[in-house]
Amino acid sequence: MMQVVTEKPEPRRGPAVEIANLTATHQRHPAVHHVSARFAAGSLAAIVGPNGAGKTTRLRTIAGLHRVDEGRVTLSGRKPRVALLPQQSGMDRAFPILCLDVMLQGLWSRLGAFRGTSAADRDRAQQALEAVGLGGFGRRPVGAMSAGQFQRLLFARLLVQDADLILLDEPFNAVDARTAADLLAVLRRWHGEGRTVLAVLHDLELVQREFPDCLLLAREAIACGPTAEVLSAHNRLRARMMAEAWDETAPACAA
């Protein structure tokens, strides 16, 4: 079972995320098209929509990893720290690195390329491992982990990062029910600590059960707000109607 790590509870507030008329493209075709949405400070929100609806692209624009063609993403507060949990596919899971070293990567914003780690840093890394149920895994190479364990490891790295805004891209893919429950507990803890959490998800039941707020995307924003209102039958039908293919002959957008 999960142990709850008792850290000093510091009052914090994740940033509010304001998305204004955002367009981001892949080869000029919009993946996110004139989307406006607002997430309040400290909200726990899901981003849902059919495949190819621009969910990942949207997350990456907030993290500053995808070029914004038009519009703006604004985070409130002074220099909020942002952490992104990408999908696992971009990672080299055969890389010869120990779990504890992956944890220490979470301190990059403070340690950078050159500074050394202190005993307190290593303690924090160890605690994060224990918090996701990987207590004895410090000296284990990541190549020897299952997909679910690896996902726990990435969550633990997010714990170490201690960010104000946490972006999760399909965090519960390829994990079993127990792992998903454990990771959800971490999510709730973040929410309780006042951090802003945005997660791309496919499981609508899970969203309805656990996420107070929701943004339904189908390249354009269908609805944004309290989950129960956003995920109405009418809105879901509209999202399903989205044409997945590009229109090769699409003219330049005039809007």
Next chain:
Amino acid sequence: MDWLFGPFIEFGFMRRALVGCLALAVAAPLLGVFLMLRRTSLTAEVLAHGVTPGIAAGFLIAGLSVPAMSLGGLIAGLAVAVGAGALSRATGGREDAALTALYLIALALGVTLVSLRGSTADLTHLLFGQVLGVDDPALLLMAGVATLTLPVLALAWRPLALECFDPGFAAAEGVRGGLWHGLFLVLVVLNVLAAFQAMGTLMAVGLMMLPAVAARHWARELSGMAYASVGLAMLSALFGLLASYHLDLPSGPAIVLTAGVAWAISVIFGPVDGLLARWVRRPHLAG
């Protein structure tokens, strides 16, 4: 004992060859480990052949002079590194075919240039190197490159490892991946140039890649692999030179062959993914 130490006590050229090869063996395999982990082992080969036209041009202008040939090689190597990077981006990471074309052209161009003016002996020198004919400038180049490579690589270690393991995270944390990778490629070019003095253009990456690939079978973690690769490279250099002396073999190929034997031993007997560990079934553990 005499078999082991005799040649080095007796002959100055053997001592120089040993010092030069050990200098190569200290730095180059570390680069090889990263090349292997990035799945860009071919890059080393491309750069080794890519420097050839530059070296040949230096030879045409100034004869067998280490500074002229090295400068030419450096320019050509950097040009190829930049070109290979552009090819890699243009082909979306599927650059191997284009790179193969590039290095074949570079090699042919180098050989042609040397043949314009030089003798067969010069050509042999270009292709296979002259470990036993290492002169002072060459020795200085090899030692200097190793001296530069180690501290620079120590500084670049963490960004390189992070970029390799999780490029998305590295980008999100603001790691300048392209910058570090560029620096890394410069180091590879320098090491290839240093190795060229001893092993020639055909064998230059032998001490870089073979020990690195072999090291994979001795450690599960990056730093362990680094130590193993350097250890294997140094042993290969020493025993390669001894084999060359006692068995009257050409020295460059002897060193690479020794590194090859070390690799074969690693593949069979290495504790990590070794063949023997796979063949011999030991009872499974209780938990």
